[in-house]
Amino acid sequence: MRKQSLILSVAVALIAFSSSCKKDSNIVNDRPLTAAAADHTCGDSTISGVITSNLYLGDCKIYKLSGIVYVSNNATLTIAPGALIHGVKGAAGTAGGTLVITRGAKINAAGTQAAPIIFTSNQATPASGDWGGVVVLGRADINQGDSALVEGIGGTPPASAYYGGSINNDNSGVLTYVRIEYAGFELTSDNELNGLTLAGVGSGTTVHHVEVYKSNDDAFEFFGGTVNASYLIAIDPLDDMFDFDNGFSGTIDYALGVSDPTRADKSQSNGIESDNLATGDSTVAPYTKAIINHMTIIGQSTAAAAAITNGAPSGTGRYGRAAHFRRSSRFDVRNSIFMGFTNGISVDGSSVTSGGVTRVSNTPCAYVRNLSTMSNNLVHAYTNPTLLEGSSLCSALLANRFAAQVLPYSGTNANAGIRLVNPFVRGTAANYYPAATSDARTFAAGAFTFGGADWTAGFGRF
Numbered sequence: 001m002r003k004q005s006l007i008l009s010v011a012v013a014l015i016a017f018s019s020s021c022k023k024d025s026n027i028v029n030d031r032p033l034t035a036a037a038a039d040h041t042c043g044d045s046t047i048s049g050v051i052t053s054n055l056y057l058g059d060c061k062i063y064k065l066s067g068i069v070y071v072s073n074n075a076t077l078t079i080a081p082g083a084l085i086h087g088v089k090g091a092a093g094t095a096g097g098t099l100v101i102t103r104g105a106k107i108n109a110a111g112t113q114a115a116p117i118i119f120t121s122n123q124a125t126p127a128s129g130d131w132g133g134v135v136v137l138g139r140a141d142i143n144q145g146d147s148a149l150v151e152g153i154g155g156t157p158p159a160s161a162y163y164g165g166s167i168n169n170d171n172s173g174v175l176t177y178v179r180i181e182y183a184g185f186e187l188t189s190d191n192e193l194n195g196l197t198l199a200g201v202g203s204g205t206t207v208h209h210v211e212v213y214k215s216n217d218d219a220f221e222f223f224g225g226t227v228n229a230s231y232l233i234a235i236d237p238l239d240d241m242f243d244f245d246n247g248f249s250g251t252i253d254y255a256l257g258v259s260d261p262t263r264a265d266k267s268q269s270n271g272i273e274s275d276n277l278a279t280g281d282s283t284v285a286p287y288t289k290a291i292i293n294h295m296t297i298i299g300q301s302t303a304a305a306a307a308i309t310n311g312a313p314s315g316t317g318r319y320g321r322a323a324h325f326r327r328s329s330r331f332d333v334r335n336s337i338f339m340g341f342t343n344g345i346s347v348d349g350s351s352v353t354s355g356g357v358t359r360v361s362n363t364p365c366a367y368v369r370n371l372s373t374m375s376n377n378l379v380h381a382y383t384n385p386t387l388l389e390g391s392s393l394c395s396a397l398l399a400n401r402f403a404a405q406v407l408p409y410s411g412t413n414a415n416a417g418i419r420l421v422n423p424f425v426r427g428t429a430a431n432y433y434p435a436a437t438s439d440a441r442t443f444a445a446g447a448f449t450f451g452g453a454d455w456t457a458g459f460g461r462f
Contacts, residue, residue, distance in 0.1 A: 039060075040060060040062045040084050041060060042060035042061045043061055043062075044061060044063075044064055045061045045062070045063050045064065046063075046064045046088075047063055047064065047065055047066065047069050048065075048067050049067075049070075050069075050070045050072050050159045051069065051072065052072055052073040052075055053073070053075050054075050054077075055077050055078070056078045056079075056080070057077070057078070057080060057085065058080045059080045059084075059115070062084050062085075063084070063085045063086065064087075064097065064122055065085060065088060065097030065098065065099055065131065066088045067088075067090075067094075067096075067097065067098070068097075068098040068132065068153065068157070069098065069099050070100045070158065071099070071100070071102060071105040071106075071107065072104075072159040072160070073105070074104045075105050076105065076106040076108055076173065077099075077105070077106070077107050077108065077109075077173075078108040078109075079107070079108065079110075079111075080117075081112045081115035081116075081117065081177070082111070082116070082117070083109075083111075083117050083118070084117075084118050084120070085099075085117070085118070085119045086120060086121065086122035086131075087099075087120070087121060087132060087133075087182075088122050088131065089122060089123055089130045089131060090130075090131065090132070090185070095131070095152070095185040095187065095193055096130060096131040096132055097122070097131040097132060098131065098132025098133060098134075098135065098153075098185075098193060099132075099133075099135065100153070100161065101134075101135065101136045101137060101173070102159050102160050103139050103160060103162065103165070104139070106171065107136065107172065107173040107174070107175065108173050109174060109175050109178050110174045110176050111176055111178055111459065112176075112458075113177055113209075113457055113458035114458055115177075116459035117177065117178045118181070119133075119134060119180045119181065119183070120179075120180075120181040120182060121181065121182040126181065126182045127182060128184065128236075128238060129183070129185055129186075129216030129238075130182045130183075131183055131185075132152070132183060132184070132185045133180060133184055133185070133193045133215065134195070134196050134197070135150060135152075135153075135193065135199065136173075136199065136201050136205070137150060137172075137199050137200060137201075138164075138167075138170045138172045138199065138200040138202050138205065138225055139163075139165030139167040139170040139200060139202060140165065140166075140167060140200050140202035140203070141164070141165070141166060141168050141225070141226065141247060141286055142199075142200050142224030142225065142246050142247045143224060143247035143284045143286055143287070143288075144224070144246055144284075146164050146165050146166060147163070147164050147165070148162060148163055148199075148200075148224075148246065149161055149162055150163055150197065150199045150223065151187075151193070151197070151221075152187050152193035152194070153187070154187050154191075163200035163201075163223065163224070164200040165200065168202055168203060169202050169203050169204045170201070170205070171202060171204030171205055172204075172205040173206070174205070174206040174207075175196075175205075175206070175207045175208075176207075176208050176209050176210075177209045177210075177459045178209070178210045178211070178459070179210075179211045179213060179460075179461060180195045180196055180210070180213070181212075181213040181461075182213070182214050182215075182216075183195045183212070183215050183216065184215040184216030184217040184237075185217070192216075192217040193217065194212075194215055194217045194219065194221040194243075195212030195213075195218065195220065195234075195237065196210060196212055196220050197221050197223065198220070198222050198225060198227055199222075199223035199224065199246075200223065201222075201226075201227040202225060202227060203226040203227060203250065205227045207227060207229040208229065208231045208232075209230075209231045209459060210231070210232055210233070211234075211235065211459060211460055211461060212233070212235070212237065213235045213236065213461050214237070214260075215234075215236075215237040215238065215239075216238050217237065217265075218237055218239045218240045218241070218242075218243040218273075219234030219235075219237040219240070219241050219257070220232060220234060220241070220242050220243065221240075221243040222242075222243065222244045222245070222290070223245060223248065224246035224247040224248050224288075225247075225248055225250065226248075226249050226250050228250045228251045228252075228253070229250065229253075230252070230253040231253075231254050231255070232252065233256050233257075233456065234255070234256070234257040235461065235462060236258065238260065238263060238264075238265050238269065238313075239265040239267060239269055240265075240271070240273040241257030241270070241271050241272065241297065242255065242257060242273075242290075242295075243272075243273045244273070244275070244288050244290045244329065245275040245277065245278070245329070246276075246277065246288065247276070247284075247285070247286040247288055248289075248290055249286055249287075249288070249289050249291075250290065250291070251292075251293065252290060252291070252292050252295065253293045253294060254293070254294045254295075255294070256295075256432060256456075257295070257297045257298065258298045258426075258432075258462070259299045259300060259340065261300060261305065262312060263311060263312040263317055264308065264311045264312075264317035265317055265318075266314050266316040266317060266318075268318050268320030268321075269317070269318070269319050270319075270320040270321050270323070270324050270341075271338060272290075272295075272322070272323035273320075274323075274324065274325045274326065274329040274331060275326060275327040275328075275329050276288045276327050276328035276330075277327060278327070278352075279327075279352055279354040279355075279359060280326075280327035280328060280350075280352030280354070280359040281327075281328065281359050282328040282359060282360055282361060282362040287328065287329065287330050288328075288329040289329070289330035289332065289372070291332040291334075292332065292334065292336060293334050293335055294335050294336060295333075295336040296336065296337045296420075296432055297322050297337065297338045298339060298340055298424070299319065299322060299340025299341040300319060300340050300414075301340065301414065301424035302412070303342070303382035303383075303412055305319075306319050306340060306341050306382055307319070307342050319341060320341070320343075321341055321342075321343045321345070321346045321387070322339070322341040322344045322345060322379065323344070323345045323346065325345075325347050325363050325367075325372070326346070326348035326361055326389075327352060327363070328359075328361050328362045328366075329363060330363070330366045330367075330371050331373075331374070332372065333345075333374045333375075333377055334377070335376045335377070336376075336378075337377070337378045337418060337420075338379045338381075339378075339380035339381075339409075339414045339415065339418055340380065340414045341381055341382070342381060342382050342384070343381050343383060343387045344380065344384065344385040344406075344408070345377070345379055345385070345387070345406065346387040346388075346389050347364050347367055347386075347387070347388055347389070347398060348364075348388075349361050349362075349363060349364040349388065349389065349391055349392030349394075349395065350389055350391075351390065361390065362392075363392075364388060364395060365392060367394070367398065368394040368397045368401060373405070374402075374405035374406060376405075377406050377407065378406075378407050378409070378417075378418050379407070379408050379409065380408075380411075380417065380418055381408075381410055382411070382414070383410065384410075385406065385408030385409060385410055386402040386406055386408060418438070419434065419435045419437060420432055420433065420434060420438070421433050421435045428462060429454060429462060
């Protein structure tokens with residue numbers, strides 16, 4: 001009964017990836033746009049500097065972000081369904097076009113399945129990292145006091161680049177049916193802009209049906225805050241698919257992450273990376289604790305590919321783990337699939353030395369004490385489906401916890417046990433759906449109703 005219940009839960013989690021596709025698409029510079037979003041015939045309009053009053057971007061012009069653009073002074077940026085926004089490529093050493101929604105300001109980017117909003121590069125031949133990405137700064141709780149400077153922005157910004165506060169239901173606006181392509185920028189080592197950065201964003205903010213495609217750092221990074229997000233797609237980020245830290249405590253419900261087979265980051269590319277703080281401080285609250293429901297993480301198709309240590313683009317790129325929980329972070333992972341990494345789910349007790357102080361990670365002990373939990377997860381790894389790294393007083397107790405909450409698979413065929421349709425072949429969301437012969441599909445007969453026939457239609461890109 002446990003196995004059937006487990007597989008049923010995972011099958012329902014993957015409802016999003018059915019084979020139907022109801023929208024016809026056009027292709028512009030290898031970028032698919034729905035028919036409703038493809039007609040931008042009113043010329044260009046360049047946006048730069050600081051926006052201090054309400055601004056509306058329609059669906060006829062192509063809007064170009066030049067440099068880092070801030071929405072400030074409690075202004076609202078409204079973007080019409082079907083709008084096309086280009087980030088202007090930066091010169092060497094500069095981030096290029098970037099959109100920053102500051103604390104108190106709002107973004108109202110409510111696309112639709114028929115007319116998604118597209119943020120992309122202005123280059124005819126786009127490349128990962130052409131522009132900076134989208135940053136939303138809120139006033140919700142973080143574990144760095146009531147204010148922290150967001151990563152990836154240097155110098156002296158012309159508007160506030162700080163986030164955090166005490167308004168956990170803070171509302172930074174709406175992001176729905178949005179695709180963010182070719183973004184991300186490394187200002188300095190370990191100080192990067194991502195595809196979508198949500199920093200201190202509160203639960204009053206609406207985030208669903210968002211895709212980040214080929215980011216030059218993480219696809220989605222959550223720095224603290226309480227925002228809940230659903231129907232997220234992370235395709236081919238250089239670094240992590242989903243990154244949580246600084247006290248993030250929201251829920252991610254229905255998400256897909258797919259690893260880039262052509263490159264990996266020097267810091268290791270993971271499906272999930274979760275930290276309480278970069279210093280590993282085990283005493284600072286609120287603790288990072290993402291609640292993850294119905295997530296599918298796809299790594300590499302072979303053990304050799306997953307184990308590279310000198311990959312593109314830098315010669316030091318390497319793949320990490322399907323999920324890496326470390327540095328005193330906590331977690332709640334349910335009804336999810338992880339496959340195609342050397343190591344699956346890692347609970348890391350390694351200590352961290354910062355500023356001459358060694359801090360012990362309490363991640364394993366939080367798991368043993370039920371402060372972190374997992375349930376109904378299918379995990380494949382070429383070597384270790386579950387893994388304890390580092391040392392911990394709770395190490396000896398972890399095996400039983402994993403055994404009760406993870407159904408493990410190992411071996412050279414990542415899909416032999418879990419059996420998705422064709423998870424290592426690109427082109428359609430249907431490939432990430434349970435195969436006809438999988439237990440997930442058999443036990444869920446008649447249950448594929450959550451989220452509609454294909455929630456990726458119109459805005460998803462694979």
